Amino acid sequence: MPPxxxxxxxxxxxxxxxxxxxxxxxxxxxxxxxxxxxxxLGSPRAARQVGYALAALPPDTAVPWWRVLRSDGSIAMQGDPDRGPRQAELLTAEGVEVVDGRVDMARWCWDPGVDEGGGGA
DNA sequence: AGCGTGACAAGGT
DNA sequence: GACCTTGCCACGC
Known part of the structure; x- marks a missing residue:
């Protein structure tokens, strides 16, 4: 198949x-x-649109937008400055280890088929 | 119809 | 490792 x-x-x-x-x-x-x-979604270059889509989410949304971070694992601090720190707390509340506003992508990045994880440490 | 915008990514300094 | 610049694509006006 073509790349x-x-x-x-x-x-x-x-x-x-x-x-x-x-x-x-x-x-x-x-x-x-x-x-x-x-x-x-089929658009590997539309990363910005993903963030833009989450920005359009309603306040009462059921979408776990906080589970989406930057490619380097850092939390997006753009937009409402209040939402940044809030995302870090939501992640920590789920068991994700957030250090200095960053997450170890290689460790917490979701891989469909290997949702088990647990291998941490 | 086109232009500007924006929760990003990758490369270079 | 950090910080800055360029390129991207979908959405709103």
Whole structure:
């Protein structure tokens, strides 16, 4: 199969909606990168749109937006400054180890099929 | 129809 | 390792 043609394979009716659906599949105590979510949706370069989609989430949303971080594991501090620290607390509440506003991606990054994890330490 | 925006990513300094 | 610059793609006006 071809590696990754620049053409859109099948653009969803609403990219934001697709992001919410995908983020909701992230198991508790696990995290993903904006670029990873975008790649799952078929647009590996639309990482910004993933963040933009989460920014459009309602205050009473059921989408675990806090489980999405930057590719390097750092928490996005853009937008509302109050949401940044809040995300760190939500992650910690789920058992994710957050150090100085950062998460060990190689350790907490969710891999579908290997949702067990536990291998930490 | 086009332009600007923005919870990002990767490369270079 | 950090900080800055460029490129990206979808959405709103």
């Amino acid at each position: 990754q043609p620049p053409s859109r394979p099948s653009p969803p009716p609403g990219f934001r909606r697709a992001v919410w659906e995908r983020v909701t599949r992230i198991p508790r105590g696990r995290v993903l990168g904006y670029g990873m979510v975008a790649a799952m």
